[in-house]
Amino acid sequence: MTTQLYYDSAYLTNWETTIVETKKLENGYYVILQDTAFYPHGGGQPCDLGTIQGITVLDVVNEDNQILHKLERLPEERIVSCSIDWQRRFDHMQQHSGQHLLSAVSLDKFQFKTASFHLGVDYCTIDIEASEVSLEQLEAIEREVNRHIYLNHPIRSYFVTEEEVNQLQLVKQTNVTENIRIVEIQDIEYNACGGTHVSATGEIGIIKLLKADKQKGNTRIYFKCGNRALDEFVESQRILNALFVKFNSNKDSILDRIDKSEKEQKQLQADLVLCKDKLDDYAVQELVANVRGNLIASTYEDKSLKDLQNLANKICSLHNGGVLLASALENKVVLAQSSKSEFSCGAFLKSNLTSYNGKGGGSDIQAQAGFSTWEDAKGFYEFTKSEIEQH
Structure with a gap:
């Protein structure tokens, strides 16, 4: 049975001993030492690491009262020098x-x-x-x-x-x-x-x-x-x-400054939402005023999926036809219509997305899809626009 040197002193880091047995298992090479200071996994504590004859110790386990030291390779020598990773120990x-x-x-x-x-x-x-x-x-x-x-x-x-x-x-x-x-x-x-x-x-x-x-x-x-x-x-x-530098503050006032900044950020966000809503109203009015046929289609550089969905809802409230919107920001496409008809937005996406490496779905009234590249999203947008305009 291996002498467990770490029981005598946890401060022992270097010693010489004899290899009494070697094992080649499915997951690597193991040695059993006559004396070891390598602590194995147990009691909530991880094992020690280090070297045996200069070879890195990868793991130390106690199986059936045998302490097995997993190595990168087996040493050629029988008498070996061992060293514990002291910082870890x-x-x-x-x-x-x-x-x-x-x-x-x-x-x-x-x-x-x-x-x-x-x-x-x-x-x-x-x-x-x-x-x-x-x-x-x-x-x-x-x-x-x-x-x-x-x-x-x-x-x-x-x-x-x-x-x-x-x-x-x-x-x-x-x-x-x-x-x-x-x-x-x-x-x-x-x-x-x-x-x-x-x-x-x-x-x-x-x-x-x-x-x-x-x-x-x-x-x-x-x-x-x-x-x-x-x-x-x-x-x-x-x-x-x-944070002191960012908020031009010190320890005594930093929390107050952060709280003030959060309130200002919330107000700015509310103002931004209001501005975006008004801009969307202007954009919708322009799209509806210039529509030709039953489909309103447009592409954008910087709109999120949520932005596209909100815009589609606004257009559908004023327009009796279909709406097709796409954005390069997230490579998203939204297809919508103001009321139910024989045409289903969700079914159309499901039938045609695979050809453009897209994923998505939705209802008869509104559906959305995402693509890995803008090229795929733009290709699906152009295909959908052509299909709807032709039929």
Whole structure:
């Protein structure tokens, strides 16, 4: 059985060992080592990465109590030098220890029990057994966990027997009956855990809660620890500084300036809609006045599908024939008529769109279609115009 060196020290990053077995499976090459510090997937924590004899480790899994290291290729040597990706390892240590502290404080302060934990690439989450968590509670938890970080509680890990574990006040009872590993945050909690952790809460650095949302009757709290939290702060400050410049403001007045800008934007949008509506009225009057035959047809460069539909509705209210409109902005075509007749707009589109690589549909009164290129849209427009004018 492989000696799991990460149980002795999470800070070991380089060692030599012997390959005891190699495997060539369907999904790649694997080796089993006599000694390993590579932590496999488990307990909500991703695996370690690094190199074995200079060959990249792609994955580490524990299958049937065997720790398998997936490699790009098999080493030629039997005795190999191994190296852990320390930046990834220490990040996982900060996040996992931070989760233990966060869960302990949530339980102690508000009796929120942690149901699950996930250590992701971008952020971490815990699901707590609470249907509602207020902003004030989140802020209180955040301040308390960071206070405990500053107190720099020692964090120890060790194995106990089944009899010994019964003497400890575990956060959650374990089903394991032998080789029970305890992670203890001094004066805070005892937790059965097999993960890698920092040696004291001070190494967590900082814990920043990002948000909380409902999750199947529980509440999911998103958070970052250590360097991840620092990166989050740096990025947030960069965005905030850009907003200060954009709104010619500072921290004390930025929200008021944004609120004022939103109100101005809404008013401008309302004014724009009114202007567009009046321009459409003028355009409709001109099209109706100059119509020849029963079809009004026109193309545009800058109208959206919604614009075309509104324009078609206005024309149909004044014109008894058909309406055909197309726009290059979204490669859209709208076909409409003022009342039902033997001709169906939707049926016509359905019968002819395929030849022009178009998709769409609609009712007898109005139908619309979209195309991947303006050439296809314009081709369908010209075909439809010719067909309707001829018949």
